[in-house]
Amino acid sequence: MSDAPLLVVDGITRRYPGVVANDHVSFDVGRAEIHALLGENGAGKSTLVKIIYGLVQPDEGRMLLEGTPYAPAEPREARAAGIAMVFQHFSLFEALSVAENIALGMEDPPPMNALATRIREVSAAYGLPLDPMRLVGELSAGERQRVEIIRCLLQEPRLLIMDEPTSVLTPQEVEILFRTLRRLREEGRSILYISHKLEEIRALCDRATILRLGKVVASCDPRACSARELAEMMVGSSFTQPERTQRPFGDVVLEVKDLDLPAGSPFGTSLRNVSFKVRAGEILGIGGVAGNGQEELLAALSGERTTAAGAVRLDKEAIGRLPPNPRRARGLLSAPEERLGHAAAPDMTLTENAMMTGAVRRHLVERGFLRWQAARRFAEEIVQRFDVRTAGVEHVARSLSGGNLQKFVIGREILQAPRALVVNQPTWGVDAAAAAAIRQALIDLAEKGVAVVVISQDLDELLEISDSFAALNAGRLSEPRPTEGLGIDEIGLLMGGVHGAAPASRNGAGQEETV
Amino acid sequence: MVTLEKRPEPSEPWRWLAPLLAVALTLVAGGVMFALLGKDPVAAIRMIFWDPLFNETFAAYARPQLLVKAAPLILIALGLSFGFRANIWNIGAEGQYIMGALAAAGVALALYPLDAWWLFPLMIVAGALGGFLWAMIPAFLRTRFGTNEILVSLMLVYVAEAFQAAMALGPMRNPEGHGFPGSRNLQDYPAAHNAELVAGTGMHWGVVTAFLAVVIGYIALNRHLFGFQVRLTGQAPRAARFAGVDADRLVVICLGISGALAGLAGMFEISGPSGQVSIDFNIGYGFTAIIVAFLGRLHPIGILLAGLLMALSYIGGELAQFGLGVPAAAIKALQGMLLFFLLGVDVFTNYRLRWKPGRAG
Numbered sequence A: 001m002s003d004a005p006l007l008v009v010d011g012i013t014r015r016y017p018g019v020v021a022n023d024h025v026s027f028d029v030g031r032a033e034i035h036a037l038l039g040e041n042g043a044g045k046s047t048l049v050k051i052i053y054g055l056v057q058p059d060e061g062r063m064l065l066e067g068t069p070y071a072p073a074e075p076r077e078a079r080a081a082g083i084a085m086v087f088q089h090f091s092l093f094e095a096l097s098v099a100e101n102i103a104l105g106m107e108d109p110p111p112m113n114a115l116a117t118r119i120r121e122v123s124a125a126y127g128l129p130l131d132p133m134r135l136v137g138e139l140s141a142g143e144r145q146r147v148e149i150i151r152c153l154l155q156e157p158r159l160l161i162m163d164e165p166t167s168v169l170t171p172q173e174v175e176i177l178f179r180t181l182r183r184l185r186e187e188g189r190s191i192l193y194i195s196h197k198l199e200e201i202r203a204l205c206d207r208a209t210i211l212r213l214g215k216v217v218a219s220c221d222p223r224a225c226s227a228r229e230l231a232e233m234m235v236g237s238s239f240t241q242p243e244r245t246q247r248p249f250g251d252v253v254l255e256v257k258d259l260d261l262p263a264g265s266p267f268g269t270s271l272r273n274v275s276f277k278v279r280a281g282e283i284l285g286i287g288g289v290a291g292n293g294q295e296e297l298l299a300a301l302s303g304e305r306t307t308a309a310g311a312v313r314l315d316k317e318a319i320g321r322l323p324p325n326p327r328r329a330r331g332l333l334s335a336p337e338e339r340l341g342h343a344a345a346p347d348m349t350l351t352e353n354a355m356m357t358g359a360v361r362r363h364l365v366e367r368g369f370l371r372w373q374a375a376r377r378f379a380e381e382i383v384q385r386f387d388v389r390t391a392g393v394e395h396v397a398r399s400l401s402g403g404n405l406q407k408f409v410i411g412r413e414i415l416q417a418p419r420a421l422v423v424n425q426p427t428w429g430v431d432a433a434a435a436a437a438i439r440q441a442l443i444d445l446a447e448k449g450v451a452v453v454v455i456s457q458d459l460d461e462l463l464e465i466s467d468s469f470a471a472l473n474a475g476r477l478s479e480p481r482p483t484e485g486l487g488i489d490e491i492g493l494l495m496g497g498v499h500g501a502a503p504a505s506r507n508g509a510g511q512e513e514t515v
Numbered sequence B: 001m002v003t004l005e006k007r008p009e010p011s012e013p014w015r016w017l018a019p020l021l022a023v024a025l026t027l028v029a030g031g032v033m034f035a036l037l038g039k040d041p042v043a044a045i046r047m048i049f050w051d052p053l054f055n056e057t058f059a060a061y062a063r064p065q066l067l068v069k070a071a072p073l074i075l076i077a078l079g080l081s082f083g084f085r086a087n088i089w090n091i092g093a094e095g096q097y098i099m100g101a102l103a104a105a106g107v108a109l110a111l112y113p114l115d116a117w118w119l120f121p122l123m124i125v126a127g128a129l130g131g132f133l134w135a136m137i138p139a140f141l142r143t144r145f146g147t148n149e150i151l152v153s154l155m156l157v158y159v160a161e162a163f164q165a166a167m168a169l170g171p172m173r174n175p176e177g178h179g180f181p182g183s184r185n186l187q188d189y190p191a192a193h194n195a196e197l198v199a200g201t202g203m204h205w206g207v208v209t210a211f212l213a214v215v216i217g218y219i220a221l222n223r224h225l226f227g228f229q230v231r232l233t234g235q236a237p238r239a240a241r242f243a244g245v246d247a248d249r250l251v252v253i254c255l256g257i258s259g260a261l262a263g264l265a266g267m268f269e270i271s272g273p274s275g276q277v278s279i280d281f282n283i284g285y286g287f288t289a290i291i292v293a294f295l296g297r298l299h300p301i302g303i304l305l306a307g308l309l310m311a312l313s314y315i316g317g318e319l320a321q322f323g324l325g326v327p328a329a330a331i332k333a334l335q336g337m338l339l340f341f342l343l344g345v346d347v348f349t350n351y352r353l354r355w356k357p358g359r360a361g
Helices: A046-050 A075-080 A098-104 A110-123 A143-153 A171-185 A198-204 A228-233 A294-302 A324-330 A350-358 A372-384 A402-414 A434-448 A459-465 A490-496 B012-036 B040-047 B056-085 B093-110 B119-145 B150-171 B207-223 B227-235 B237-242 B246-268 B286-296 B302-325 B328-350
Strands: A006-018 A017-027 A034-041 A060-065 A082-086 A159-165 A190-195 A207-210 A215-220 A254-262 A272-279 A283-287 A312-314 A332-335 A420-424 A451-455 A468-473 B003-005 B350-355
Touching: A006 A046, A017 A046, A017 A060, A017 A215, A017 B150, A034 A046, A034 A171, A034 A198, A034 A228, A046 A159, A046 A190, A075 A082, A098 A110, A098 A143, A110 A324, A110 B003, A143 A171, A171 A190, A171 A198, A171 A324, A171 A490, A190 A198, A198 A228, A215 A228, A254 A294, A254 A420, A254 A451, A254 B040, A272 A294, A272 A372, A272 A451, A283 A434, A283 A459, A294 A332, A294 A420, A312 A332, A324 A332, A350 A372, A350 B227, A350 B237, A372 A402, A372 A420, A372 B237, A372 B328, A402 A420, A402 A434, A402 B150, A420 A434, A434 A451, A451 A459, A459 A490, A459 B350, A468 A490, B003 B150, B012 B040, B056 B093, B056 B207, B056 B227, B056 B246, B056 B286, B056 B302, B093 B119, B093 B150, B093 B246, B093 B286, B119 B150, B150 B246, B207 B227, B207 B302, B227 B237, B227 B246, B237 B246, B246 B286, B286 B302, B286 B328, B302 B328, B328 B350
Parallel strands: A034 A190, A034 A207, A082 A159, A159 A190, A283 A451, A283 A468, A332 A420, A420 A451
Antiparallel strands: A006 A017, A006 A060, A207 A215, A254 A272, A254 A312, B003 B350
């Protein structure tokens, strides 16, 4: 590493009403360094990189790029200075080809043929296979990310910012990505890597800056720290990791048999022939890359979409045709992935959100009239039992941080004493301490003899808490296997769809409408 | 530079302040408009908003008119507000109003000259049913075939108007009317007449029903599962589905309620203030009620106040036309301003202004 750092961030402060997102943040990124920016949700990582990328202007502080003052007023200036960014959420047009998408993001795009050639060169050079002529709509999440990365690499950046890049990738795709990032480092480029997946950071990064509540609280060599130490620096206190317990399983509570469901939206995935059984006290983990039928599976179990009656059974009763509330009455509860707008109504208070799904089992409605007092008590119980940080249950759901709202959503279902609980991405975008609390709550629930299904893209999570594991790929589910003794490579293959079935095409939806 | 920034939570003070500020801004902008038209702005505003209530010469006539005009607006707007909250857009209340009136008048005229106490209640039922059934057409088409209820309900207004003209010229024409179009006047038909309950107040059964509907609407919105489902569907449709709300059923109920209330409004109007089925007895209450619903921010109490305010502007507007020669279009513009400013000021309930110092690149 050469002497002067590439980027120096000095005393950056950015205030929003009621919160200081960045409070005199100072750190530097060296040349040819992969630098991790680590912190819980709401710690200020996003604001900080938006400032570096010119999307947000700081209220105070300054930055130096190679020793000269650097204050981008807009992303174009940042790109001109050699800084590129890959966002967590892709901004791609599905109906356009890879090359067309890349051309759209360029100041002065070359002719399409020349661009396609450049894309092929870059993708070959960095081991990121990608056909420039394919439509983005046909690409997997991992391939879409490659489009974004190659779009950045074409600018020959000196600093590449990556925001949570692995959240949508299979383990194999993560490996490919890491190889690319290491090669970029060898070329002398620097990478600012944002994540809260600690193992990744330990495997990849040279240095880590840890943010908490907008301030830099520590800086360390992640290879020399344990994941636990990193997590505790992030959270600022120690917390207990959930512990998986050996417990006996009872009878089958939830059974899904030959479940077929057409996709709910043009870019959704049809479920084909999905079958599994969950026994009392068992946690079934369902892994898979996003967009392989997770939402459809949750909708089929929650009752938002109905199926053949016998495709879903609870305690042997065929309930596939029942809408959500009769299923709740029988004890099948669920929590969808999207907190704002699906699991919870953003502009409604916590009390109203407690009423939303709790009405049936907590008897919050009497002859059509709402028992607001009871709903309020229920909401307060959730807040208290699940340590939801809020100024009160009369505040609207969107005023809560992601992790706190997630605790509320999961707690709301758990406190209704389910027979079976289905959750999708229970700890998505949730800080480490909250995630640990949610996982522990799910394990505790299983201890009480509840059948639990956890749909998640976080493999570490599934390995940590689930008793059996199955992978969802292109709408098909692999045979569930005991998690004990399952290796990460094996899981990766399951997720990639190598489980006997012929590779199914995505989006084959509307053709086979079942009535 | 000034930017709008979303508030973490809607501001409670602004919720109350916004309508007041909107009225104030309307008075100022309206005054400017009248001044540009060469009228004395203070006199014009005074004549529109003050004289109908407090001027000795006009108030005796105008005060009862206030209730007469406000009642149908409130009744219809209240019905619409539930659907609007749930993103179900019944734009055809005018048609449902007409069909309710025709159904009620049809019952009364068919039984003429019956003298029975139960005729009036029967007309109420017929009126509500007429509006309800007319609203079921867009409801059925939307739930069964996915048609757009905005277009269907709106087009059905014109169908209803044609039907009304056919009735006034055909089956319902007054046999003793010397060939003139129009039915018998229900005001001269004691059992069917929706007379003033207290002479000189404008208070009739429709006004009573409107006030009652406001109370029931308030309870339904805040204390009943139906109101909760309506709000949930409007704010977060996916969450509503997850919570077990049957979207199709809600469409039918919301359109049904708004249709029935519009039909009721039509019934009370035809049997009282209007009296006669003519080719044009409807005067646009069904459309004005849409403005009233939004002006009252889809809240029952707000609609009550907005309906009274809108009725006031109509009556005062007429006074100003006669008294000061203010053009009718200027009165409409004033009503438009009111809605415009309300929606404009409303932004500050959810957003706030943030001043950013200008930066050099």
